[in-house]
Amino acid sequence: MPETDFISAQLADNSAADRRNILYDSIIIGAVLIALGALFVIGMSVERLAIFAGFVAGIAALGVFYARATKLRHVIIGAFSAHPTLAVVLLVVLLAAYPLALSRDPYLIHIGALAAIYVVMALGLNITLGYAGLLDIGFAVYYGAGAYASAQLAIHFGTSVWFGLLAGGLSASFFGYLVAWPALRVHDHYLGLVTLGYGLMMNLLARNLYFLTNGTDGVINIPAPSIGSHIFTEPLNLGWITLPFQANFYYVAVSLALLTAFINYRLGQSKLGRAWDAIREDEIAARCSGVDARSVKILAFSCGAFFGGIGGATYAHMIGYISPENFTFIESITILVMVVLGGAGNIIGVTIGAVALVALPERFREFDHLRLLFFGGALVLLMINRPEGLFPRRRRRRKLQPDKVAALLAQASNELVKATEIAARS
């Protein structure tokens, strides 16, 4: 019977996964992570354009090779999926070591912090767009709400920055809650237009409501955070090594990014996450199955906005200056593209998308005036060739669990025996 063949194959597969060698796998995982980090650092620090072009070509070749080499891919994916905890631990260690290895290069540490902040925001939008499928073209509103709320609280009321981060997130989620109400009544294009109009409107208000935002002058002298007596604008002295002050922000931003990714993952696996999946795939069917589409959508907007606000608040305290120029329409689009580029719904993909879209413009700073030209061209090419993003979301899959399957099979055979007995008796 083909079904039993399938089940036994699955069981064999599972036990094979259990038998994997943890040492071997940890070497693979570590090598892959170190290679990715090294590629990032090399890419950012190569000076000569010709060498950089060669570097890009090398990466492209590597990508093609990876896509072709099925066996290698299986080994790598197998290693990661067999030991996810180990992979996370190694990732954290490597991220923590990044400023230590680059203590002479404050710029790269700063870029790392910036990338982490955008990862937080992109993962926020990943909830709204990737999980719940609600198009939000005004995400910069939450970025701005978080940044202004936290900055103004710290300046005018002298509140702690750590409280400010939370307050920024909460005020942003209030703005998400606000747009969720009209958004409940519209779908698809209209939802996009409503959020777009909302974003533009809020940006204009930020430019004109001088008493709240200082208008186009922006808010200056936003205080930096501190822990105890250690202020974040001073170098970080670890005893045996002194890191530039950017490392302070780097560690905060990266911790926030890791936390956000974890919450994102847990939310995706939760009952709420399933409800989001359901309304994304088919809202009517979801409603029929008892999903409260209304509250689920409001939650999607608020949760997504919350992380946007946290990211914005962190940014405000890191840079020390914000103005309406920081959260324009282009900013909304950039965050949207981070999510779509990586593959909406896929946490790793979105993270890579965010890091790439922070790193690339920084890399090509001398061609800044051409940035939007290339951005536009890249968008069109990407949408035509890989509309699902570079790393498409994988469908939710459940592995068969051997003991449960055995129990089910036993139960089924019992029932069958009983049914045959009953049939024989009558």
Add this chain to the structure above:
Amino acid sequence: MEGWAQQLINAATIGGMYTLVAIGFTLFFGVLGLINFAHGEVFMLGAFIALFATRALQGFGLTAGWLLVIAMFVIASVCCGVIGMLTERLAFKPVRNSPMLIMLITSLGVSFLLRESVKEFFPEGANPQAFPSPYMAGVVHLGGVVINYTQIALIAISIILVAMLYLLVERTWFGRSMRATAEDRDAARMMGVDIDRVIRNSFFVGSALGGIAGVMNGLYYLSIRFDMGWVMAIKGFTAAVLGGLGNVYGAAVGGYVLALLEVVIVALVPQGSQYKDVFVFLILIVVLVLRPSGIFARSARKAG
């Protein structure tokens, strides 16, 4: 009273431009289900192409004012129509059957491409450009209201174009197949309508009208910028939404209604001109949420 009459004339002039741009949005939405953010850039390109053509023609020694103006309109509309068709062929056709988000991002990409190309490759493209206007000199006094020749010409042109569009949509084979496509693309295909051609032609017509609006904008304000398309795109699709996306006549009226609303807001609300655009966005959101099929829809039928 005279102040109001003056404002109404201004609203009619600007409303004509909004209308021409809105018609493009509504046409594209009708045949393709696409909100084409690049349409604002086609409007901007119209102005720049007209400027380029004028410079070239003046270089050849053509200086007669009215000939120049006609040349501007003809060249800009044809060029913009072709550019619109090209964007459709190269960018929108491959993603025609993709989800809405994909089409939206594609149109944003096209929009960035067009705008930045003008900024980079037009001489001094990043700066505002002075726009020649041969007719600006003449003025008509109508009981205290001052109307210059340009305004009269622009109002007349937009009304004539809307009338021609009416004939095109109602009386021609193209118009009928376009309406059929907007109603139900698959059914139209089964009835033998060449969908590709209809979409191509719609892009030509919509983009040509957008280009004409761009020239009108230049003649009216006498100054054009590479980033003026974005503001017009928002105004244009707000007007289209007011009339009901996909409804050509709604768009024609929506442009004038939007211009009128702007004038009223500026006049009645303190610091109105500062908050004018805020109200435009507010109108956009309120109409989308409360009357998604436009303010003229007979029933609350779901559009799109």
